[in-house]
Amino acid sequence: MAARLGAACACLTIAAHPAWAGGTIQLCLERHTVEDSFVQDTPVRQPVRVPAGTVLNYAGHAFGPASDPLDRAHAMPDGDGWRDISPAEETRRRQLQMEDIGGDPGYHRPQAALMTTGAVTLSHAHPCATLGATAVLSDDWTWTMDTIPARPDLYFQAYATVHNDQLDPTFNNDADPFQWVAAHGGLNAIVTQTIDQSVTLRSPD
Numbered sequence: 001m002a003a004r005l006g007a008a009c010a011c012l013t014i015a016a017h018p019a020w021a022g023g024t025i026q027l028c029l030e031r032h033t034v035e036d037s038f039v040q041d042t043p044v045r046q047p048v049r050v051p052a053g054t055v056l057n058y059a060g061h062a063f064g065p066a067s068d069p070l071d072r073a074h075a076m077p078d079g080d081g082w083r084d085i086s087p088a089e090e091t092r093r094r095q096l097q098m099e100d101i102g103g104d105p106g107y108h109r110p111q112a113a114l115m116t117t118g119a120v121t122l123s124h125a126h127p128c129a130t131l132g133a134t135a136v137l138s139d140d141w142t143w144t145m146d147t148i149p150a151r152p153d154l155y156f157q158a159y160a161t162v163h164n165d166q167l168d169p170t171f172n173n174d175a176d177p178f179q180w181v182a183a184h185g186g187l188n189a190i191v192t193q194t195i196d197q198s199v200t201l202r203s204p205d
Contacts, residue, residue: 022135022197023148025056025114025156028067028128030186046177047123048187050116053162055136056189057143058112060100062155063093066190067127069155112145113138114156114195122187133191135198138167148195156189158182167201 029048062069063082074082081090100109117132135148158181160169171183181187 023195056156057159059157
């Protein structure tokens with residue numbers, strides 16, 4: 001999913017807070033992020049403190065773990081296709097990619113997002129962690145799934161953070177390792193235990 005740099009702040013208030021998460025996710029740093037060759041000494045090499053209240057939006061079908069959901073480890077040098085997979089598997093993946101980009105009119109993309117209920121520090125030595133999460137509902141953002149099933153073939157990507165009960169989708173501070181990684185699509189999650197609790201985001205009156 002494309003990075004969102006400098007997006008306008010959307011102020012939404014949380015209508016309710018669950019006492020604890022109703023499900024879990026595996027949250028990982030992307031092992032094969034697409035880095036700008038002109039960026040030198042990027043903060044991604046530092047430990048990344050992921051705050052509680054990080055919102056992750058449904059990103060698409062996963063062909064690998066949360067640390068490499070698009071299976072870039074086996075990508076062809078030109079980025080078109082994968083090495084060492086069967087023709088049938090390549091056909092399957094390409095069909096799912098068409099669904100994700102809207103190329104299949106019969107496919108209805110899940111309108112889903114989730115929010116972490118705890119903070120964690122990720123690093124190259126410890127790139128993944130299991131966290132509690134809750135589903136996020138919002139008319140403004142068309143998030144409608146109040147239950148998100150545990151499925152290893154779907155992944156979510158960092159989209160925003162909640163500060164003082166407001167949703168902020170901007171990741172424009174390159175000096176902050178978390179914001180840099182999130183802006184470059186380097187923080188992904190897969191639901192490992194069905195999320196059956198939700199919070200609702202409402203626009204302020």
